[in-house]
Amino acid sequence: MQQMFFQLCHLAAPVLALAVMCTAHAIWCRRSPEIPGLNALAGSGLAGLVALGAIQVALLAAGQSAAEVVLAGLFIDAPIYGCLAYGYANFVNLGQSSVRIRIYRELLAAGEQGLSARFLRGEYDEAAMLKVRLSRLVAAGDLADHAGTYTLGRRRLWHIGSCVFGLKKIVLGRHTEFSS
Amino acid sequence: MNVLLALSSLLGVLFLVHLVWWRIRLPRRQRPALLVLFLGGGVVLVPVVARVVQAAGLQPLSWIQWLNVALGVLAFALAYVVTYSALEADSPTLSLVRRVAQSGPAGVSLRQLEDFMNERPFVAARLSALLEEGMLLERGEHYFLAEHPYTLFRLVLFHRRNVLSIPDHGG
Numbered sequence: 001m002q003q004m005f006f007q008l009c010h011l012a013a014p015v016l017a018l019a020v021m022c023t024a025h026a027i028w029c030r031r032s033p034e035i036p037g038l039n040a041l042a043g044s045g046l047a048g049l050v051a052l053g054a055i056q057v058a059l060l061a062a063g064q065s066a067a068e069v070v071l072a073g074l075f076i077d078a079p080i081y082g083c084l085a086y087g088y089a090n091f092v093n094l095g096q097s098s099v100r101i102r103i104y105r106e107l108l109a110a111g112e113q114g115l116s117a118r119f120l121r122g123e124y125d126e127a128a129m130l131k132v133r134l135s136r137l138v139a140a141g142d143l144a145d146h147a148g149t150y151t152l153g154r155r156r157l158w159h160i161g162s163c164v165f166g167l168k169k170i171v172l173g174r175h176t177e178f179s180s
Numbered sequence: 181m182n183v184l185l186a187l188s189s190l191l192g193v194l195f196l197v198h199l200v201w202w203r204i205r206l207p208r209r210q211r212p213a214l215l216v217l218f219l220g221g222g223v224v225l226v227p228v229v230a231r232v233v234q235a236a237g238l239q240p241l242s243w244i245q246w247l248n249v250a251l252g253v254l255a256f257a258l259a260y261v262v263t264y265s266a267l268e269a270d271s272p273t274l275s276l277v278r279r280v281a282q283s284g285p286a287g288v289s290l291r292q293l294e295d296f297m298n299e300r301p302f303v304a305a306r307l308s309a310l311l312e313e314g315m316l317l318e319r320g321e322h323y324f325l326a327e328h329p330y331t332l333f334r335l336v337l338f339h340r341r342n343v344l345s346i347p348d349h350g351g
Contacts, residue, residue: 099302116322
């Protein structure tokens with residue numbers, strides 16, 4: 001019976017940690033909207049991780065062996081929570097930077113009249129996209145602006161990009177969709 | 181230990197099948213195909229994985245542990261499908277960061293970044309993808325929303341507006 005209880009706790013742990021992350025993120029965004037989106041996500045992800053750790057400590061206190069807690073906590077609960085948190089972060093980020101959702105929003109607002117190709121391409125041309133992204137990346141510290149010359153700031157997005165471009169090479173055999 | 185073995189062997193086999201399949205021929209609708217492969221394939225492989233656990237001399241999994249394995253496969257599949265969107269189509273933000281990183285400590289000028297972005301027609305590529313997927317219609321010089329539930333898009337915008345209280349779009 002106790003073994004079943006431990007198994008149930010490990011099943012619920014990543015989901016509870018995700019709930020903590022989502023709640024912390026919503027509170028963070030509502031209370032401090034000036035904080036860059038990526039920082040709010042990282043902070044709330046950490047809150048979820050702390051909750052996950054607290055559940056593991058509670059299981060130890062409840063009598064589960066340290067070896068079982070470490071094995072399940074590190075190699076099952078934490079990776080599952082990581083995947084769920086990553087999924088949530090991307091879900092939130094879709095609303096922030098997805099070109100597709102921007103186009104959807106514009107067309108929804110336009111109603112039955114639709115939008116001209118010229119308007120869409122002009123409104124969301126690469127120059128406008130660059131301007132918005134540069135200011136967001138500089139504000140978050142991911143890029144540094146030295147009077148119009150940009151260098152890499154924090155390396156977190158570079159690491160994510162390296163993984164994504166590396167995986168793209170493995171799965172699709174190319175680094176970019178624009179390569180011929 | 182038995183959950184770990186079941187989960188890792190299941191994910192390993194599914195990922196390998198995905199790699200081989202994709203290298204042979206890309207499915208027309210790649211993300212739905214991925215979900216079907218991971219979720220459907222996961223169910224199909226359950227008896228095989230149960231045998232593997234048994235052969236390894238470990239205890240058979242209880243129904244709770246199978247649920248744990250299912251949660252693990254679901255979480256990985258969702259995370260991978262989300263990542264796959266960035267594999268299928270380049271992220272403008274990550275492309276930009278990569279370009280700046282490649283320039284090293286000397287940095288890159290705004291003009292060079294503009295040239296870089298002009299070589300990558302992100303908006304035109306997304307419009308083409310939306311047209312191909314049947315989510316947009318093109319009549320003459322105008323674009324319209326097709327009859328489509330747009331469930332994910334609506335969910336993302338609802339969450340952003342009502343849960344996070346962020347009215348504007350980041351761009």
